[in-house]
Amino acid sequence: MRTMTTPPGQAPAPARRDAEATKTAILKAARFLLARHAHADITLKAVAERAGVSPPLILKYFGNKEALFARVMSFDTDADDLLDAPLDGLGRHMVRHVLASQRERGADPLLRIAFAPLHGDHGDVLRANFRAQVTERLAARLTGPDAGLRAELAVAAVVGLGVMYGIARGPHVREADADAVADRYGPAVQAQLTPRGPGTS
Template identity: 55%
Template sequence: MNRPRDADARRADILAAARRAFARHAYADTTIAAIASDAGVSPALVMKYFGSKEHLFAQVFTFEEDATALFDAPLDGLARHMVLHLLATQVEQTRDPLLRIAFSRQHEEQGREARINFRAQVVTRLAARLPGPDAPLRAEMAIGVLLGLGALYAMVRAKHLRDMTHDEIADRYVPLIQPLLTGTEA
């Protein structure tokens, strides 16, 4: 019986629709009905899986799983892994593992919570892996470079950047990010 898999797929479709909705509209203007329609499910099913719009928003702006995948490499190869992972999720999975933080500014109080989650689950988590007393600053800077790359690639759709292979992009970005991770001079 494939029922659990179908439920997982529906849940993923709902989350994807919610990401799109919260990226385009303010929290107050986003409805469960619109999310359900985009996901091809009923509003009742959205409520069954997530309980409320607040809980759905919290799921959209949770970065724990994304950070686990993003940081899943040894420190000496972490920059390359982070760049390639970000690019792969943009193209192959059509996901925005980190970029959805850019949309949090339009969501007043809920956006504040999203930014707190991002700092704790992404930036602070990365800083904990880095050596040296200025690790929190270097973590912020490394994530900033990565967000810039993601914005250029996915949102701006920078032509010259998108004409490059992922490995070519990584070759250019690793020298910018890796010294921030290891605390060494470029």
């Protein structure tokens, strides 16, 4: 009797998908906790409980707490999503993205910067990553004078919105339609990205 076998190269696929899903859950849990607690106060046990896995599994995938949080303290993927729009509509997109992150994921990954320790290596890494991966990356897309300042002001505006929604829990912002907020707040962000001055059309 012939035994059915899985074609070569196909069997590992589900395991790889499961591994990626598990890694994503761990990173999401660590980001959630880092958006609410100081790095030093977060344990692997807390991350594991939030992710629904065991602490040894975190060690298997990331090696140790420091390696896990090195990944968590990167803003690259978050910046990809935040800045994923043409420049002329980016302000509204950034506002909409922050609201969607809060409502769909329960946290805005950018808010990790608000919890960066004032002193110590971890705070320095988080701030350096934020500058390089978010504000300086945005500034590189801008034209005209004071691009760095304008990028920082635009990002400050959306981080402030995230604070109002996720930390201060402003009831009016939380209850408002996301598109309505984007329509009101987006132009304030856009004014830094594409300022209209004398002689501009």
